[in-house]
Amino acid sequence: MTSSESLPALPPQPADRRRWFALAIVMTAAFMDLVDVTIVNIAIPSITRDTGASFTSIQWITAGYALAFAAGLITGGRLGDIHGRKRLFLIGIGGFTIASALCGFAANPEMLVASRILQGGMAALMVPQVLSIVHATFPAHERGKVFGLFGAIVGLGAVSGPLLGALLTEWNFFGLEWRPIFLINLPVGIAGLLLGRKFISESKAPKALRLDLTGVALVTLGLLMLLYPLTRGRDLGWPLWGHVSMVASLLVFAALVVFERRKADRDGSPLIELSLFRVKSFAAGTAVQLTFGVVMGIYFLVWTLYLQMGLGWSALRAGSTGIPFSVAVSCAAGISVQKLVSRFGRKVLQAGALLMIAGLLLYIWVAGRYGSAVTPWQMVLPLVVMGVGMGLIVAPLTDAVLSGVPKEHSGSASGLINTVQQMGTALGLGLVSVVFFGSIGDRLPPEAMGAAFVDAFQRSLWWVAGVLAVIFLVMFALPARPRVSPGQIPASDQAESSDQVPASDRAEGSDQAQDDGLPNEPALTS
Template identity: 80%
Template structure:
């Protein structure tokens, strides 16, 4: 069941049950990637002990994946537009599975680092196709339900990684120590490859596009110049070259924009479709997504460090503490798109930002009140409030960003969405060095570790609350309602022709 038409999966698939099997397959792949991003962190001590990895190698086990992933997302999305989203998805999930096997059977730290970089590169081919396939397969009136499910998957993936990593490491299956955290991807990936080849409908851009190699080089160079210093800056003592590299990245991005304008005017095949930014919902949503990524990048890292080092909890105890958060995100995400957004529109996302900020402030108050004696059950209430807030944002935000994007550029748009979130996360990790580690002394006695980490955690939470306030204000730039929830807006983007006219009046909320 294939088609080269951008519209292949839309109206013709409306009554086709196969598309729901395809959705389950791509959602499983998305969940696998989300888990893999976080599952490694919890097992780092075990990897260091068993593999004899140096501190720098440990850094690269996590950073190598993130850098390869972020640098390849836009290119991966565009390759799907050109060569077919199903084809690139299958290549990506197949390569991801092979890379996972190489990670699991790595003979030394160097092989593990190289395998993680390969894994991130394959994820960059696989992940952009998820939203592209959804966008090209489901008609507008069904996407609200679909993005609600996607938000639930995001919520589960957010904390399932640490919990699964803790369980697999503690169980020490077959005496393999940390290796099952990678090997668990093998049966999932093989099943996804087999079922995806059968049930996913092929789709691509309606006109022939060419890969913009200069654009690929510029976007990859710019992202590496920005993210590499942020990833390793603290370890290296924030050298001057790191600051110069980050400033230089802005120049590279400026050159990228200028080149993409000329490229688009010349042959209509730019890597980044700049016309997307004339769509108000897309431009505003990208800004919100970036800042939201900063907040998440700060919170999840300092939260893990606070529990495991500051409070001295085991990996399993820390992982189980996040379960209420995960359940709250999943529940709220499912309700937000299907029930709340059609009725209240943008206000749902803004309520999510304020709710998440309230949960962060409640967590801050409880951390100060209970000190180092705080228990997991006492963290449950603020985590549930934060989870509800996050759930009200993640699914509707994706819906809002893609609601008016033409199918021809679904891959490019999907790659941009994932890329800016990764950039936001990297910026958040860089900010952690200032708002968390900057509050902790260099040489601590055992008695000082707990109080210092608790104080730094509380300080960082104040920053996260401020980020949520900024997101609330940015959300005023979003359309009052996503296009498909407005009466008469069920028309497919491909049928409207090009990008939605920016002069189109904003729907009344």
């Protein structure tokens, strides 16, 4: 079935035009979250000067957000399935806006850390609804285009955050120093809240679900037992209890799997739909998301520290250096979904991993060749190569992971996707203390600081390249080709209501699933 054949069969919908407004709103919220993750890194020197924050506090300003985000994402996604994705999105964006105001007016490092943790918790309610709303609002033949846009937004958010943070910090509005990096969220959040109420359509799981409180407790406990010792380990001298906690977290996750399996059999309302992992694309994609999150967690923080604290660059110079990377990510993300994936399948993602590795190796050479005298122009080539590689991964990966997920579990799936990526990011941030600060002496004289940061930066990039090599290998588990050609409606859409997809299209989607040897929805529903 081609796009031209399926579209005339769709009844005219007054809401069709509104869904693009809804997309713009949720994409803006996703952009705000992504910017807020990276915008803080560029303002670290300013925060340190203004508040007297220690390295431990600085690490918690970044890692505390990631921890709260990762711990709450699965729960946030499931709450959207139960109570409505629009409702949870609005609660999340409202809470995120309030938390941003608290960050902007923080009187000391402790208040800033607490506000960042609250901000991460609110983001955990907001962000899973973004992909869920997209999955529930757009038919399958349009999702490739939408996820291409999403990949471009990811690329823009990842690097425009440092640039925006640099501008806001350098301009020092009203003598507020770093505070505008958080306060800028207020007008965006308020606009998103008001427009979201008007344009986003409500959706929830068609089957009545209940929140799995035991599952929530086990997920949160397991993540904290793993990530807290990793984040604080170096600062505390790697105590024995930290190692015990990290090992014990694996037992907690094992208990979670057993409990969720029994709960699914008992009442069909588990926090985590383990049946989702029967879909090969989802299982392999989440593994890639986890390891890719580690890459992002290490790279962006280390890169910022290297430019500002190692090379002594201003926030504006450091932020503008990332512009080639941002442009490359956005361009490659759009092209990958629209032009490349339909022809080359997972080879596009694997090419992206190899390009990122090549860019890292170039960056290692440039950093070693020019040392502290390196200029932004000498960084352009490695940044562009890395950016193209990242763009070839981020957009197709999201589409691949969600393509086989039935609509009633889209919130849970979205929460899982974001959780594993944020868990990877938190792991990466924790590893920064090992791979970066671990190679810098605690009492270096000022004249040795620059060379030490250059060396630590190179060491960290070798770690990142190694993780990307693992990602390249894991990608072999992804489907070799897209399951559905452009214009076709996949099996995941067979649960869509008749006012969205005609019965004939749903039947054809089911036939497609059988032809591809994929489980259809009944096999995925608890």
